[in-house]
Each structure stands twice: as C-alpha cells, then as structure tokens.
Amino acid sequence: MSIFHPTGNWFRSPTGAERMWIGMALFWCLVMSITMPWWHFQGKQNAPSETYKVEPADFIQRVSQFVEAHQVGEVNNVPIVEPPPGGDAYLLGQMWRWYPVLKLKKDQTYRIHVSSADLQHGLSILPQNINIHVIPGYDYVMTITPTTTGEFSLICNEFCGIGHHMMTGRIIVE
Amino acid sequence: MNTQTAATTDYRVCNTTGLSVFYKAEFFTKANAVLAVIFLLIGAVAAILLALTRWSNVMLLDDIWYYRMLTLHGVNMLVFWIIFLEMGILYFASTTLLNTKLFSKKLAHISLGLMAVGAVVTNYIILAGQADVLLTSYPPLEAHPLFYLGIILFAVGALIVCYNFFATLYIAKKNKTYEGSMPLVTFGAATAAIIAVVALIHGAIALVPTFLWSMGWTEMMDPGIYRLFWWGLGHHSQQVNVAAMVAVWYFIATMSTGAKPLNEAVCRGAFILYILFINLAAAHHLLVDPGLSSEWKIWNTSYAMYLAVLASMIHGYTVPASMEVAMRRKGFNKGIFGWFAKLPWKDPGFSAVALSAIIFGFIGGITGVTLGTEQINIMAHNTLRIPGHFHATVVGGTTLAFMGLCYYLVPLIFQKDFYLKGLARIQPWLFGGGIVIMSLGMSFAGTYGVPRRTYDSDFSGATLETGFDPVAHIMLGVLGIGGVIAFLGLLLFIVLVVAAVFFGPSLKGKKMPTWQSPQEQKMTDDLISKGYEEEGKDYHVKTPGTVVLVIVFLLSFAIYYFANWAALADLWHIR
Structure with missing residues (x-):
C-alpha cells in the first residue's frame, strides 16, 4: 500500500x-x-575535446588568414579553401553562414578549428549527421578524416536568431 | 483516524480511502492543479501551432512566431504546467498521507503568489516579442530582463513550497502523526523535492547573473559555463519529473489495483539512487561541447555506472510486478498474461499510468540512455532525435501519468464526478497514441539529421543550398499527424477536467465512483484495507508475466543500443 x-x-x-x-x-x-x-x-568516432580559449575577433582574423593562404575557388561568393592534408583548417560560424567552404581529400586527416563570431551555433555535417556544439570564445578542434567523397552540407542546429534556418555551409571531399 | 495535532474542523475524512484531508493543504493542492491546467492549455495551443509548422507541407506560422511559440511552449510545458502540478502533489503527499496539517499556510500563500506572478510575467514578455530566446536562453542571446526575472520568481516560489514540504515532514515526525516510516508515495515525493532543490540552486547560478547582465549591471556569464549550470537546472528538473512520475505510478497502482510495493527496501533504495546519481546527468547536453574533457564526459554520462538508470529499471519491474501480485491474489491466475488482460483498463487513471510506464520505458528510456552515450551523441546532438526522446519521457511519461493522477485528484480532492466517462476512457489512449506517433516521427526525421529548433527544414533562401531526403519529410508529416492527435487528446482532457471541477456532480460525503465492475472494486478495496496487515503473505506470489515483459524490454534496449553503435561506425573518423 x-x-x-x-x-x-x-x-x-x-x-x-x-x-x-x-x-x-x-x-x-x-x-x-x-x-x-x-x-x-x-x-574511430569520438567526441572531440581539444579546446582553446579564443577571442572572437582573433578567431575571425585567423579565418581570414587561412582563407587568403589557401583559397582555390569560389561558390556563390563564398570562398572555397583547400587546407594542406594533415594540416589545420578553420571554420567560422556566424549569423547566418558557415565560412568558408572547405575542400578536403578523402582519407586525409585535418584539424578543423571551429568557433563562433557571435552567438552559439550547432555545426551539423549532412548527410553524415555529425554534430558538434559551437560556443563563442571557444576554439573547438575537430580532428576529422573524411572516408567518403562528395558534397556535404553544413547546417546550423542551434537557434541563433531569426535567420537561423538559413545558416548553411559546405564541405567538398574529393 | 485521530490525530494529536489537528481539530476535527481542520480536516475531513476521505470517504474512499479513510485518510484525513486537511482543508488548508487541500486548497493549495487544488490551486496548484488549476494553475497547472491553465498553463498546460497555453502550452498546448503553442504545441499544435509548432507541430503544424514543422510539418513541412503545412508550415503554418511565419518564422518569428515559430520561434516565439517554441519559447512559449517550452516554458509553459516544461516549467509551469509540470511544476505547478508537482507542487500540488507535494502538498497532498506531505499532509494527507502523513496525517498532518500543513506547516505554514502563510508560506504557501507567498509561494503560490510568487509562482503565479512569475509565470504570468514570463508569458507576457514572451508574447510581447521581447524574449525570443527559447527555453534555454543561451547567452549571448539576450531576452528582456523580465523573462529571467519571471522564471526566477517562479523558482523562488517553488523553493519555498519545497521548504514548506520538508517542514511539514518534520512536524509530522515530531508530532508522531504516523508510526515508523513514511508511505512510499511520500518518500517518492520527498525524492522529487530534494532533487528540485538541487535543480533550483543550479538554476539560480545560471539565471541570476544572466538577469543582472540583461539589466546591464554586469558582464555576460561565460556561455560555456552557463550551459553547464543551466543544464544543472534543465536536466535535474527532468529527474524531479521522473521521481514524481514514479511516485504517481505507485499511487495509482495501489488505488486502481490494490497493489502493494513488493519490497519497500528495493523501491526506496531505487529512489535514493536517483538522489545520489542524477546530479551527473547535466553532462548529457554537453557531450559535444568544447571545453570539457573526454574523461569528464564519459564519467558523468554513465551516471557513475548508470546507477540512476538502474533505479528506473528497478521501478520498471516493481510497479508492474506489484500489480501482477495484486491481480493474482484476486484470482486472475490464468497463464502468464491472464492478469494483464484483466487489469482495470476501463479506468483512465490506470490506463494513463500503464501507458505512461510503457512509453517512458520503451521509447523515452531506451532512446535517452542511448543518445546520452558520449560517442553516439555525435549523431544526435541538436537533431530532432532529442525532442523525439524527451517527448516520450516528459510528455508520454510524466504528463500522461499526471493526467492519470487527475482522474483521481478530481473525485478525491475536488470531490466532483466526471461527465462523459466513455470519452474519459479513451482519452489516455488518444493522447498517448498521438505522442508515440509524434515522437517516432521526430526520432526518425532526426536520424536524417533534421535539426530541432529550426523553422524551415529545407533552409530555403540560404546562400548554399541544402535539403533533406523525401523520407525525412514524410517523417515530419508523421510528426505533424501525431501532434494533431495528441493535441485532441489533450483538449479532451482539459474539457473533461474543467467540466468536472466546475460543473460536475458533487461527491461530498460519497465514495469515489468506481471505473470497474462492483465485484472487481470490492476485491481491490479488500486488498487496500488489508494494507500491511498481511505483510509477507504475497511476497511468494510469482510474477512470470512481469519477468517476460522486462526481458522483452532489456532485449529491445540492447538491440537499439548496439544498432546505434553500428551506425556510428559508418561515420567519418572524428576525434
């Protein structure tokens, strides 16, 4: 009872x-x-943990340097950037796009630094369905090895203001 | 029943249970329940608008109102509806079940006022368009200060109710209004109240500085630290819901079938596991966050070896097993599942609780533990799989159980009878069925990566085009259809409860009308009246039906869990 x-x-x-x-x-x-x-x-699939503190302004500057050094093309006015295999790449989340487009090689490992210029964002690589959380002030290093080729969409899956559902990006794997 | 502390004018004796119902506490149970249902209705209106917007062929709202309604829905359902009802449970479980008066009427009034004002202010500021930040209000997103202030006022009120609850337990013990240990339902309510205090402290650490920041008085809190503490509120309050829900399972199991907890030590031990190990669960929301080590994530994810999951699995056995024993003692002994077929399915309080246990366990629990695995979370974080999971726990589980409780609350506390009992009998099935369909639609859409909290699943208008597989859109349609069915079930619930409470036939001085046949009710009454007199007698009744059920559960769990690891192995390598 x-x-x-x-x-x-x-x-x-x-x-x-x-x-x-x-x-x-x-x-x-x-x-x-x-x-x-x-x-x-x-x-082979584990949540990344490598993190550094970073001021959003500094991170934006590093992204620009990275784009300048490795740009190989452009799509819809967004630069396509090909980092050296095994090297560092940068991906910036900002209201409302993922910048720049990354061009990677299959079976090569890259250290992709992801951070935000403004609000929190959610990086989602589709159709892989790989998702990580992006917080301003944190440089989150995702050590990633693409094992398939093609064009992959990036979307944002954390609410980041009224344009959130238009925030996309791209990764090309050859 | 006599008490040493209360005059006969302070309470009435329940004509159904023989327990003492204290007028002052009864008022606060009623007031909290009424407020709960009002905010449930607001949350439900938002819910149907959201379901009809995520259904990608309908897309009812525009983008601004989608996010506004999403904020409104989350706050009203997850905070106001559920906590108001839980406060009602605390008043009931501490007074009637312990045969004591409420500690302080004044505190109860103050807390009710704070909670009501907080809820109204928060609703106002959301609808005024000043707080489109969703429930979690992650900085640097910023809302109007009244948004944070409203939630803080509500939380302070809830904290005072918890204090009043503990003080009532204390005076009951001191005045010896009962002997020995408190009843299991009160023990479960106390578990919920303890976890609530921990949750509210975390909430204060996250929200008070954020309120000060929104006033322009301080710097912004670090957004990563905010997430850590906010989820100390957000996830702990789900454990409050779980503990309160399990207490309701035990309550309804006794009231509807005459079940007695098989083993008090096991049931209470499982509640204690919740208190001890739930603190770690905030980690589930931070598994793919920067700034936290893998060791921290893995240790906290496993709740220290999943001991809180163990607790839920224990309740998942003891609740149906106690019913099986009760049914077998009534003579429903045919085969393995003869007792199951003869359960009081015509009683909406019972069927709501039975469905709640099944939905919570088979859908909510299995998905929750799996998605909360550090690595599997990579494929789930912020996708629709997450709301697919928690609508099965907090809606199909807690809300449905609380609806079941209301089918007893209305006749026993409000002393009013229901109209349209035929519709009442199908209501839990309609609501539970709708939630299951919606939850599955969300979960499957989420496996394609469809994001949660996103107005347009196709991201139309984006610079770089994207889109989803047509199957994902079919699943969004399933979400929409399930949402419509659940909404109808919820409206039916509100109509039934409001009609009974305000216009229903009075049951003053009468026994609660039975939903079962008179013979079955008599057998149930006999079991209840024997209470603990026959301690040990039923402990040797075998429970083969429940054993089969829990083994099916464990197999389903293992299959889902390892299927997710297999899917994970196909992803790109990531570290």
Whole structure:
C-alpha cells in the first residue's frame, strides 16, 4: 500500500525474480559503462575535446588568414579553401553562414578549428549527421578524416536568431 | 483516524480511502492543479501551432512566431504546467498521507503568489516579442530582463513550497502523526523535492547573473559555463519529473489495483539512487561541447555506472510486478498474461499510468540512455532525435501519468464526478497514441539529421543550398499527424477536467465512483484495507508475466543500443 506507512521492520533483501532482475539490470548498466571507454580507445568516432580559449575577433582574423593562404575557388561568393592534408583548417560560424567552404581529400586527416563570431551555433555535417556544439570564445578542434567523397552540407542546429534556418555551409571531399 | 495535532474542523475524512484531508493543504493542492491546467492549455495551443509548422507541407506560422511559440511552449510545458502540478502533489503527499496539517499556510500563500506572478510575467514578455530566446536562453542571446526575472520568481516560489514540504515532514515526525516510516508515495515525493532543490540552486547560478547582465549591471556569464549550470537546472528538473512520475505510478497502482510495493527496501533504495546519481546527468547536453574533457564526459554520462538508470529499471519491474501480485491474489491466475488482460483498463487513471510506464520505458528510456552515450551523441546532438526522446519521457511519461493522477485528484480532492466517462476512457489512449506517433516521427526525421529548433527544414533562401531526403519529410508529416492527435487528446482532457471541477456532480460525503465492475472494486478495496496487515503473505506470489515483459524490454534496449553503435561506425573518423 504505497499510500500507507509500512509497519514494523520492513527491510528485506530482494529475492526470487526481483533479485534476478536487479542483477540483470546491473549487469547491463556495467556493459554500457564499459562500452564507452572501450570505444574511446578502440573506436574511430569520438567526441572531440581539444579546446582553446579564443577571442572572437582573433578567431575571425585567423579565418581570414587561412582563407587568403589557401583559397582555390569560389561558390556563390563564398570562398572555397583547400587546407594542406594533415594540416589545420578553420571554420567560422556566424549569423547566418558557415565560412568558408572547405575542400578536403578523402582519407586525409585535418584539424578543423571551429568557433563562433557571435552567438552559439550547432555545426551539423549532412548527410553524415555529425554534430558538434559551437560556443563563442571557444576554439573547438575537430580532428576529422573524411572516408567518403562528395558534397556535404553544413547546417546550423542551434537557434541563433531569426535567420537561423538559413545558416548553411559546405564541405567538398574529393 | 485521530490525530494529536489537528481539530476535527481542520480536516475531513476521505470517504474512499479513510485518510484525513486537511482543508488548508487541500486548497493549495487544488490551486496548484488549476494553475497547472491553465498553463498546460497555453502550452498546448503553442504545441499544435509548432507541430503544424514543422510539418513541412503545412508550415503554418511565419518564422518569428515559430520561434516565439517554441519559447512559449517550452516554458509553459516544461516549467509551469509540470511544476505547478508537482507542487500540488507535494502538498497532498506531505499532509494527507502523513496525517498532518500543513506547516505554514502563510508560506504557501507567498509561494503560490510568487509562482503565479512569475509565470504570468514570463508569458507576457514572451508574447510581447521581447524574449525570443527559447527555453534555454543561451547567452549571448539576450531576452528582456523580465523573462529571467519571471522564471526566477517562479523558482523562488517553488523553493519555498519545497521548504514548506520538508517542514511539514518534520512536524509530522515530531508530532508522531504516523508510526515508523513514511508511505512510499511520500518518500517518492520527498525524492522529487530534494532533487528540485538541487535543480533550483543550479538554476539560480545560471539565471541570476544572466538577469543582472540583461539589466546591464554586469558582464555576460561565460556561455560555456552557463550551459553547464543551466543544464544543472534543465536536466535535474527532468529527474524531479521522473521521481514524481514514479511516485504517481505507485499511487495509482495501489488505488486502481490494490497493489502493494513488493519490497519497500528495493523501491526506496531505487529512489535514493536517483538522489545520489542524477546530479551527473547535466553532462548529457554537453557531450559535444568544447571545453570539457573526454574523461569528464564519459564519467558523468554513465551516471557513475548508470546507477540512476538502474533505479528506473528497478521501478520498471516493481510497479508492474506489484500489480501482477495484486491481480493474482484476486484470482486472475490464468497463464502468464491472464492478469494483464484483466487489469482495470476501463479506468483512465490506470490506463494513463500503464501507458505512461510503457512509453517512458520503451521509447523515452531506451532512446535517452542511448543518445546520452558520449560517442553516439555525435549523431544526435541538436537533431530532432532529442525532442523525439524527451517527448516520450516528459510528455508520454510524466504528463500522461499526471493526467492519470487527475482522474483521481478530481473525485478525491475536488470531490466532483466526471461527465462523459466513455470519452474519459479513451482519452489516455488518444493522447498517448498521438505522442508515440509524434515522437517516432521526430526520432526518425532526426536520424536524417533534421535539426530541432529550426523553422524551415529545407533552409530555403540560404546562400548554399541544402535539403533533406523525401523520407525525412514524410517523417515530419508523421510528426505533424501525431501532434494533431495528441493535441485532441489533450483538449479532451482539459474539457473533461474543467467540466468536472466546475460543473460536475458533487461527491461530498460519497465514495469515489468506481471505473470497474462492483465485484472487481470490492476485491481491490479488500486488498487496500488489508494494507500491511498481511505483510509477507504475497511476497511468494510469482510474477512470470512481469519477468517476460522486462526481458522483452532489456532485449529491445540492447538491440537499439548496439544498432546505434553500428551506425556510428559508418561515420567519418572524428576525434
């Protein structure tokens, strides 16, 4: 009777099916809690953690330098930039675009620095469905190796003002 | 029942349960429940407009009103509706179930006033277009100061209710209005109140400096730190909802089937696990955030080895198992599931709670633990998979359970009977069914990467074009249809409750009318009246049906969990 107070000494160890279920549930919890660190060491997809503090103005400047040094083309007035394989690339989220377009090579690893010029943004690479959170003041380094080729859309999936649903970008993988 | 502290003019004896209902506390249960339903209605109007906008073939609202309604919906549903109702539960669980008066009527008035003013102010400033920042109000997004102030006032009011609740527990213990341990439902409510205090402290750390900033008095709080503390509010309050919901499960299980907790130590131990390990859950929202180490994310994600998940899995067994024992003791012993078919499905309070447990466990729980895995979150963060998950927990789970509670609250506390009982019987199915459809639509659209909190899923007008697979748009249609069905179920609920509370036949001096056949009700009453007298007698009744149910649950969980890891392995390499 969950609405009445239990009388006497109600403490009792679980037995029977209840005990079995608690054991099974605990085992499953242990399986899940071991899977995460195991994947951290063995898996190829892990949440990035490398971060640096950065002033938005400084980050914008680094992005401009990066674009100047490695621009290879233009699409709809947005520069296409090809970073050196294995090198650093920059991606700026601002109201409301991802800047610039990045051109990468398949199976090459890049360190992509992502940050925001203004509000918080959500970087979403589609149709891969890779998503990370972007916060102004934080230089978030995503070490990424594209394993497929084609044109990939970037969208913003954190609300960033009235133009949020027009904030896109692109990554080209050859 | 006699009390040493209360005069007979302070309370009435419930004609259904024999418990003492104290007039002052009863008033505050009623007042909070009425306010809850008002804000539920506001949130529901916003909800249907949102569903009809995300349905990409309809797109009802324009972009400004979409984000405004999204703010309004989140604040009213996740904060005002649910917390007002929880405050009503705290007043009930601390007085009637402990047979004591309320600690302070004055504090109760003050807290009610603060909460009502806070809720009205917040609603006003959102509708005035001064706070299009969504529920989370992540800086540097900035709202009008009244937005933060309204929520702070509401939170202070809620904190005072929690204080009044703990003080009432204290005087009940001191005056020995009950012997031994408090009832399980009160224990669950106390769990919710403890977590609520922790949540509200985190909320103050995030929102008070943000309010000062919006006034122009201080610098902006670091947006990363804000997220850490805001989610200390945002996720903890979901654990308040879970604890309150589970307390309601136990309450309705007893009232509708005569079930008794199988093992008080196990049930209470599971509640304690919530208190101890839920603090870590804010991490789920920060798994792909900059500034936090992998070690921090993995440790907090696993809730220290998923011990809070263990707690929910324990309740997921003990609640149906206690019902199975009760049904078998009534003689419904046929086969493994004979008892299941004979459960009081005609009682909307019961069917709401049964659906709540199924939706919460099978959809909300499984998706939540999986999406909250550090690496799998890469494929889920800020996509529609997230609202797909939490509409199954907080709406299909908590809100549906609270609706079920209202089918008992109205006759027992408001002492009014329902009209249109046939419609009441289908209401939980309509609402629960709609939420399941909507939640699945969201989840599947999210697997294509369709973002949450986004007006136009096609990003039309963007410099660099993009778009989604047609299947994703079909799923957005499923979302819309589910939303419409759930909205109808919710409106039906409000019509039934309002008609009963304000115009329903009085039940003063009468027993609550049964939803079951008189014979079944008598068997239930017999079990309830025996209470703890036959302690231990039913502990040896086997529960094969529940064992089958939980094993099916565990298999579904494992399949979904590992299927997500398999999908993750196909992504680009990222570290």
